Amino acid sequence: MSKYNTMDIWKAGIYMTKRKLIATDLFKLHSITNPVLAPSGKEAVFIRTIMHELDNKYYTYLHHVNLETKAVSQWTYTKEIISCPQWSNDGKSIAFLSNREEKNQLFLMSSDGGEAKKLTDLENGVSSFVWSPCSEKIWISALLKEGKTWSEKADKKEIKLPEVYVVDQMKYHMDGTGLLPKDTYKQIGWIDLNTEEIVPFKVGNYHYNLETISHDGKKLVIGVNREENQDFSFREPLLLVDVETKVETVIVDEEGYFGGVAFSKDDQYLAFVGSPCTFQNATHSEVYIYELGTGIRQSLTEGIDAPVGDYVAADFQQGGRAPSVVWTESNHLYFQLSTMGDVRLYFASLEGELYPATGEYEHVYGYDVDASGIFALVTISTSIFPGELFCQNLATGERTALTNFNETFIKDVELVEPEVVVYKGAKDWDVYGWLMKPVGYEEGQKYPLVVEIHGGPHTMYANTFSHEFQLLAAEGYGVLYVNPRGSHGYSQAFVDAVRGDYGGGDYEDIMAGLEYVVKENDWIDETRLGVTGGSYGGFMTNWIVGHTNRFKAAVTQRSISNWVSFYGVSDVGYYLTPWQIGADMTDIDKLWNASPLKYAANIDTPLLILHSENDYRCPIEQGQQLYITLKAMGKETSFVRFPEASHNLSRTGLPNLRIERLKQITGWFKKYI
Known part of the structure; x- marks a missing residue:
């Protein structure tokens, strides 16, 4: 833990003869991202990313912090890229995605420590996952070739000859991916942690995106566009699906982006972020509330003339994924808002209260909020502060620094x-x-x-x-x-x-x-x-x-x-x-x-x-x-x-x-x- 109680490490009287920053200082910086609180609210995990000069790669490490003692410990040491850490509901396990074997596969680690166990070995890896509230199974979405099952393994010894790529649609390639795989669709299933068998749930010739699951485990929210020709379709309807009957209820179906769905703690409401196509891709994102009992949907942030989310253009933070919205037990919500050169954490209530929970002149690029609504974990950067993890009292605004990975850089380099x-x-x-x-x-x-x-x-x-x-x-x-x-x-x-x-x-x-x-x-x-x-x-x-x-x-x-x-x-x-x-x-x-x-x-x-x-x-x-x-x-x-x-x-x-x-x-x- 840092001995400083605020993020202003650079103001703490540690000035020495400083040197000028150089290009290769990128290798000395640590990107601290993805804080995720345990269900108990007494511990959390986060990700630290570095650039490795000799290997010419990025490596991420999972870290744990005890919020009572403020002790930080490193939990993984393998040279890999880790993403999307999630706690089981009983707090006994952490699941995460890792590319340690090239494709992103799902791994499971005990919160008591020990080596992570690989749960999947899928040809195309795992796209996303979410824990079932019972803590005995994990829902996943993954790409699956038409006509194949998840139990079929690719023949790694097979010599693959080059194949022609027949283009019959306009959305056929993507930056960072290249040519999109043909006849391959994102499907949804769940893994039984006792047998490690993958049970299919939503399959077929459509891309099914897994959003979230209700706290009682009875409802899924998924996204899927079932239009035959999607060249000029810019929508992905959100559907509420009964896990047992598979009956679907439309939450939203219109042009634009809608996602980042989260159930309220009592499962009475859904919150999600969306931006319709009113101004095409320039449309502000808003927080929407959907009441399950009535089917009524409304914008919670229509009175704010600024976009919900993080729209910062920068070059340092790696792999940061902040939740779109986080609920508390009092049915209050928190989310990011990009406004006047800041990204601030905002509070909202269903009764219409709306105000910033963090200050100006900073970039809150990651966060999680305790169920009690008393405190939040936030990762914060400023123009002269690369970023660290803090615990903030949401009532008083008081912060405690939990990490200090970039302290040496700040001490040594003139910014x-x-x-x-x-x-x-x-x-x-x-x-x-x-x-x-x-x-x-x-x-x-x-x-x-x-x-x-x-x-x-x-x-x-x-x-x-x-x-x-x-x-x-x-x-x-x-x-x-x-x-x-x-x-x-x-x-x-x-x-x-x-x-x-x-x-x-x-x-x-x-x-x-x-x-x-x-x-x-x-x-x-x-x-x-x-x-x-x-x-x-x-x-x-x-x-x-x-x-x-x-x-x-x-x-x-x-x-x-x-x-x-x-x-x-x-x-x-x-x-x-x-x-x-x-x-x-x-x-x-x-x-x-x-x-x-x-x-x-x-x-x-x-x-x-x-x-x-x-x-x-x-x-x-x-x-x-x-x-x-x-x-x-x-x-x-x-x-x-x-x-x-x-x-x-x-x-x-x-x-x-x-x-x-x-x-x-x-x-x-x-x-x-």
Whole structure:
């Protein structure tokens, strides 16, 4: 346990001669996530993730904390990725998913200690699971080939010849997965822990998603879309299923996302998070309540003009999975809300009470709440605090630090706390952001500035730790990062305003922020400016250098350069393009006018193009087109391809490639700025 009683370890008088942060400090950081309370409320488990430099892999370890003594102990030591730890209802066992044998399989560990036991050996692994309240069986969902049973084992000695892949639907590939398996469906069953036999429950040629089970064990909630053609279907109806009769009751069936379901402790209500398609993928998520006795459904958060959930764009936390909602015994609820650059834990009652349970200027990226509602476990990060686990009294707000894994890093490394900036953007709307001074800043000196642009566009920069931003500051740059229109956390009108206006008001917001900080801060050398961003941020970087020569160097990452080709090659292109740009292939002119490639002749800024070879979201041809076009025009450019990397290179890519990416960015700015 840390000797400090608050998260402000960096304020605890432990200043020494500190060094500058470097790219490989990623290997010294610990990501603390997934706190899960035991039914007794007296103990909990959580996950610690590290990047291993020599093995070039991520490893996670299950840890236990005794909440009475505050003692923390490590429970697993195998080199693996662990996820989704869950306690049995009797508190005697922990189940979790592990990839220690490549595919995610279900493992069981006694809460008294000892080695974990593998419960499944399925060809495609286990997708998700939930304990039965009796603690004698576990419900699972797993991919199953049509015509196969879970008892059939794959012949590992069989020589598999390459097979053609016949495409007959539009949703056939996915970033991070590749080609989706053919004739394979997610099915639901349960494991008898006495016999370890898997009993099928929901099978057939549909994907069944397992949501939750009632506390009496009599009702399941599942998600399934049984439409024959789902190319333009963006729904997954939630169904309440009687375990004994299998009779189904529809909870919600409409376009949009609905999930994260939880039963109230008395099984009278369901709570879940959902976002209809009112503004397509820019629609705010809300907390919904469904009363089982009456079938009445209502939004609990419709009075809040901010999205439920965590929409932070950052590069450090690994594998964090926070629950959508958590009930207490008093039928009160807790959930995350992204608002004004924070992610805060919120309280709600069925009578309409609604207020924040945690403070401002921080990122609550994980949590669990005791059934009594007296305290919560929270994992928290700030701009100069990578993140640890805390116990918070929900009545007083008092916190106790339970872990201190990153204490040495904080003691050793000089970090820069950004200042909040607020200025007027397009349409005279307020735009919020942050400005970091370079490490070693001295009054009266001039310094270069790098503008960072997040992806999405419907995510947000936040009061959270960013290794990349701190690295740029350590390299001697000021860093400006803002939330232009399209960003979450401010209002529904604000997040929706970018749709149909890419390169319009969003571009004005970013450039207005630059001009504002240049005017207000005489330390910024406006002749030495850089800009970078990924995904939507890559699109905007491309757009910026095609519309202004304000920047001396630029780095575009996993970008979009051509909406015409993006429509057909991206895993989401055929529907995201009309959602975001407002046109499809029947209006080529509109797509081309919104494409940065059209303005390549105007680009005079030296442009580094970074792209992952296995990026299915913004395929590498987007970077290729831009590079070849610029090179043919004699422009200053370079193209770096990252093998074995997907769209999420900067967050979950191979460790050596993440380090190389940072070196490429800082090297380009050093060369041209």
